[in-house]
Amino acid sequence: MERDTTAPDVPMPDSLTPDVVATLRDLAASLADEAAHLIVDERPRTLGVEATKSSEVDVVTVMDQRSERLLRERIRTERPHDAILGEEGGATEGTSGLTWVVDPIDGTVNYLYGHPFFAVSVAVCVGDTTQEGAWRPVAGAVSAPLLGETFMGALDMGAHLVTRDGRRAELHVSECERLDVALIGTGFGYEARKREAQGEVVARLLPQVRDVRRGGSAALDLCFVAAGRLDGYYESGINAWDQAAGQIIATEAGARTGGAPGSFMGKEMAVAAAPKIYPSLVDCLFPKSR
Numbered sequence: 001m002e003r004d005t006t007a008p009d010v011p012m013p014d015s016l017t018p019d020v021v022a023t024l025r026d027l028a029a030s031l032a033d034e035a036a037h038l039i040v041d042e043r044p045r046t047l048g049v050e051a052t053k054s055s056e057v058d059v060v061t062v063m064d065q066r067s068e069r070l071l072r073e074r075i076r077t078e079r080p081h082d083a084i085l086g087e088e089g090g091a092t093e094g095t096s097g098l099t100w101v102v103d104p105i106d107g108t109v110n111y112l113y114g115h116p117f118f119a120v121s122v123a124v125c126v127g128d129t130t131q132e133g134a135w136r137p138v139a140g141a142v143s144a145p146l147l148g149e150t151f152m153g154a155l156d157m158g159a160h161l162v163t164r165d166g167r168r169a170e171l172h173v174s175e176c177e178r179l180d181v182a183l184i185g186t187g188f189g190y191e192a193r194k195r196e197a198q199g200e201v202v203a204r205l206l207p208q209v210r211d212v213r214r215g216g217s218a219a220l221d222l223c224f225v226a227a228g229r230l231d232g233y234y235e236s237g238i239n240a241w242d243q244a245a246g247q248i249i250a251t252e253a254g255a256r257t258g259g260a261p262g263s264f265m266g267k268e269m270a271v272a273a274a275p276k277i278y279p280s281l282v283d284c285l286f287p288k289s290r
């Protein structure tokens with residue numbers, strides 16, 4: 001039988017009752033919204049680059065740092081026994097068995113340019129979030145302030161979108177059945193060598209799908225799969241903070257998720273798609289696995 005690559009079978013702490021999971025989801029949404037407002041309301045008029053990471057184009061702004069500081073302070077106050085893993089601040093240990101995985105601005109390059117496709121991503125996970133394939137998200141939220149949208153999901157409770165006007169809608173993946181009419185999202189890393197390889201994959205995919213979109217925020221790409229605005233998404237090289245909240249939202253909306261053949265969603269490959277096109281998308285990404 002084919003191995004289930006939806007999520008690793010990580011033991012759940014006894015404290016995680018459905019009520020607690022729902023409370024954690026709501027807290028994730030309110031923290032993501034608060035940080036999302038901060039990065040819009042307090043964006044300096046001349047926003048510069050504070051630091052670079054994997055390459056000269058992998059940037060950190062002062063607002064990435066402030067957003068993460070705010071998230072960490074709030075989590076420490078509300079959930080003092082939980083661990084935290086953040087894109088800018090790394091890992092802080094906890095004792096509860098739960099880890100908050102936060103991306104203070106996903107889509108930093110878009111944010112720098114004033115392009116509206118960026119978001120704050122906040123998830124609660126079980127397992128060891130520093131080890132590939134050893135963790136899974138149980139609740140999460142992605143708040144996109146310039147879209148006026150907050151996506152959220154929790155284990156066995158579905159996925160929802162709350163819009164600026166306060167409306168709440170259940171999310172469902174598309175019913176797409178054929179790759180050749182599928183709209184597929186993807187993303188690229190910041191290192192030129194990696195991009196060369198990613199370019200080869202997208203060149204192979206392009207003639208086999210309706211079209212390809214590169215939004216610039218992995219977290220939002222996953223939410224767009226959840227909302228049926230994309231039929232599928234894949235990317236190699238993403239990190240736990242890009243993935244965690246979007247993964248639970250996409251899965252709860254009915255997406256099939258996984259990684260390279262036989263692996264969980266992770267750094268080597270992250271795939272989320274309408275269940276009927278998932279196998280052909282993976283076949284196209286990994287032609288030798290057929």
Ligand code: IPD
Nearest residue numbers: 105106107108187188216217218
């Ligand atoms: C990036 C975005 C982008 C994806 C990159 C990520 P950042 O995160 O999610 O869409 O293609 O792989 O690193 O740097 O904006 O937080």
Ligand code: CA
Nearest residue numbers: 103106107242
């Ligand atoms: Ca990110």
